[in-house]
Amino acid sequence: MSVSHIEIKSLDELLLMRRAGLVVSEGLEAMCGAAAVGVTTGELDQIGRDVLARNAATSSFLGYGAEYGAPFPGVACISVNDELVHGIPGDRALVDGDVVSIDFGAIVAGWHGDAARTIIVGTADPVDVALIEATREAFWAGALATRDGNRIGDVSKAIEGYVKRLPTRYGTLREYTGHGIGTEMHMSPDVPNWYRPRPTPRLRVGMAIAIEPMLTTGTHQTLELDDEWTVxxxxxxxxxxxxxxxxxTPGGAWVLTEADGGATRLGDAFAPLAD
Known part of the structure; x- marks a missing residue:
């Protein structure tokens, strides 16, 4: 895939994407903070809706997939325990020890932001804590490889390399990947979480990608439920x-969906356009 097929943003357009990213950050913080025993996934979704309305933003997720006959009904994908991604919010009440992944997207001025977090409700099993830490740190490994002149394959290699060096073996989802993002939520290029020795697009200033490791305590194999969404x-x-x-950016990477832009984790690689 050549760079000509990938959306390159101006620096002003990246600033607009930052606005969407900050809405996503706010929504995830609010939903994660409200997740507690007895709270339903539908109630968490409503919190996301409230954040979007408060910021005059619209949802990247609501109605997504309508052209295929199964429009997504929420503003957040909320997946619990063995639900890995694309969980539909509804009447399910969270219980002590649940592992909850919340994926949230926002559109501001026509530009998308997309991010996900995983938390534990109530009592935390050390196995689950380690799983979440591994996934979070795999993301940061990929983010540190996101710079002008590198290739998408370098991001994939950094993620996979981090996971493989861990003392615990985790499954890395292969059917679901990161992606380009900008005027649409899902764009070229795909950003796999595993490395294959093949030509991949070169990263250039003005590109934006959603990096999203997805790990399990077992294998990478998945099933899609009859609702046509939940994996x-x-x-x-x-x-x-x-x-x-x-x-x-010209100086490195800028994490548009982190409140601090990634400053605390990227070190010398942190290069915001404005914050």
């Missing part, structure tokens, strides 16, 4: 999802 692990293992929208 579960085939072996019943729990999963974790960590995602951010990352822009390539």
């Amino acid at each position: 579960v692990s085939r072996d019943g293992s729990r999963g974790s999802h960590w995602e951010n929208t990352v822009a390539v």
Whole structure:
């Protein structure tokens, strides 16, 4: 895939994407903070709706997929335990020990932001804590490889390399990947979380990608439920999802969906256009 097929943003357009990213950050913080025993996934989704309305933003997710006959009914994908991604919010009440992944997207002035977090409700099992930490740190490994002149394959290699060096073996989802993002939520290029030795697009200033490791405590194999959205692990293992929208700037990377832009984790690679 050549760079000509990938949307390159002006620096002013990346600034607009930052606005969408900050709405996503606010929504995720609010929903994660409200997740507690007895709260339903539908109630969390309503919090996301309130954040969008408060910021005059619209949802990247609501109605997505309508052209295929199964429009997504929420503003957030909320996946619990063995539900890995694309969980539909509804009447399910959270219980103690649940592992909850929340994926949220916002549109501001025609530009998208997309990010996900995974949390534990109530009592935390050390196995689940380690799983979430591994997924989060795999994201940061990928973000550190996101710079002008590198290739998408370098991002994939950094993510996979981090996961493989861990003392615990995790499954990395292969059917679901990160992606380009900008005037649409899902754009070229795909950003796999595993490395294959093949030509991949070169990263350039003005590109924005959603990096999103998805790990399980078991294998990478998945099933899609009859609702045509919810993806579960085939072996019943729990999963974790960590995602951010990352822009390539002249000086490095800017994490558009983190409140601090990634300053605390990127070090010398942190290169905001304005914050």
